Amino acid sequence: MSGTVEQSTLGGADRESVKRTAPDLITALKQAYSDLEFSRFQPNSGPAQDVVTVGPERLVELAAFARDAGFEMFVDLCGVDYLRRDPRFEVVVTLLSLTPPARLRIKVPVSASRPSVPSLTGVYAGSNFYERETYDLFGIDFPGHPDLSRILLPDDWEGHPLRKDYAVGSVPVQFKDAPRSA
């Protein structure tokens, strides 16, 4: 459906890219990375969702290629903990192409023993906070990140709460001058 969007809704684009359609973009990616696993999810409403799975060692290269191919907007980066699956973690990057409108989801399986994914900050400046969030909540390292530190939780927080083996518990709140609870 993305290909049917009228040109009038697209601003600031060069004519060259307007002619392309969303499937063209994916085809270009598939040709350059024929050894990777591409899949497509068609929900009951809305556009199809293209997914590609890539190992951590080739993520930066693939993201740079995708950006130059047209996926110019960085949308999201998050982690998922599958716990019993091997590899345990997955880092999911969502990219967007404006002309033609298309989305790409890059899934990066990450092993549990030393979770580490190279930082995308050199390709998309906006991945900075998202990588910090993923480091904070999942404990996944992003080598190459300019300032990797906790972002949502305090520095002295123990553990990484969005991991599945981190229990949902309660934290006693310390009020000033109140006796410290056990």
Place this chain on the structure above:
Amino acid sequence: MSDTPHLPSSDLEAQTTDPPQDGQPAAASQEEARRASHVVWVSGTEEPSWMADSTDEGAQEILPDVADPALDVQRGTQVADDYVEDDTADEDERQIINLGPQHPSTHGVLRLQLELEGETIRRVKPIIGYLHTGMEKTAETLTFLQGATNVTRMDYLAPLHNELCYSLAVEQLLGVDIPPRASAIRILMTELNRVSSHLLWLATQGMDIGAISMMLYGWRERESVLSFFESVTGLRMNHDYIRPGGVAADLHDGWEHEVDSLLETLPAGIAEYEEILNENPIFLDRTQGVGIITREECLAYGIGGPIARATGMEWDLRKVFPYSGIDLYEFDVPTGTHGDVWDRYLVRLEEMRQSLRIVRQVLESMPAGDFRTDDRKVTPPPRKRIDESMEALIHHFKIFTEGFKVPAGEVWQSVESPRGELGMYLVSDGGAKPWRLHVRAPSFAAVQALPVMLTDSLVADMIATLASADPVLGDVDR
């Protein structure tokens, strides 16, 4: 806390503090040095010195100023769109000022560390997390039906957009069809929500730069929208009205008259604001050419919504990836040219008009029918059946206790929230609760880009820029 397993972060720390090996390229050792410049402390080990001072945020504080091209991108110093250029001041004349987390103008608990050189902001670091309540973790403990009560509390100025995005994501995995009336009600409510959210933004933007009367007017008009929400959903905020499968209840009798009166009072109000602000020399001076962000920076930082449209990017998810039948209605996408605070003001003002245009079309074409899907997997049996049939009673009970099961899979759904692209990444393992719900908050992206808008501008312009980014901290911290 202590029995929760924790990860090999001591490994991470060891890795960050390893001295660079001989023979490695210079870039690698530079990175090592940078990573070693702050210590990530793990509880149970010896406390580093900064822990003694309780106001110190340690590793999250602004880093020492090292000339590093990798950081320039983050600081927004690569693009020559800023208008103050003076590099003659001494290094020791720079001072670090904390803005927030408590401040009347910070729109919530946001803290900005500013490095000032006289009145010029040289570096900015947003420090967030003061409102973090672990809502993504909470979402994993709630059933799919309960989930809407959780997400509605994230962006508390646009709760209906959060509910809509979440419901659409669940419905994509469920594969249920939503009746046209439910879709139309959803559009009616979310577009009115866009107006109420923009009205509050206008009120605070006005007050932050001295137009106090705007504060009163903005809240006044917003109140009329919230009254309508209250009569439909029972609540002024945090409605839990849009749910997977449809909406919670049908519109009440006489809703047409209420919407009709909104469509009369709101445009009159917007015209009044334009009269107050458009020719106001103070407002013009304080907004034009202030807080500029370029199209390229918007793309790199993932900024959509009014901020991106103010740069001339004609990008609206309602047009390119239509949802909930929004493509049935006619509306225009306003754009600006300069990407400054003034253009964002113009774009948001016009967006309110366009939203009201959609609301009028919904009012005139509201389809009859059911307000939620009749798929019995998601919707409980009608009240009458429960009185007659034991099976129907059990069915009702199961839906509200155990919850309905959602087929395994993962899905991305986004809607155009008043603040930009609100996205949700939902993973289901086939159970009655989400395996993972990640929320891509538009305010999070906007706060990340604040250094781009603020670097090398004046302190006095900072509040105007911050207000125009319109961050909702409940959305940022989740």
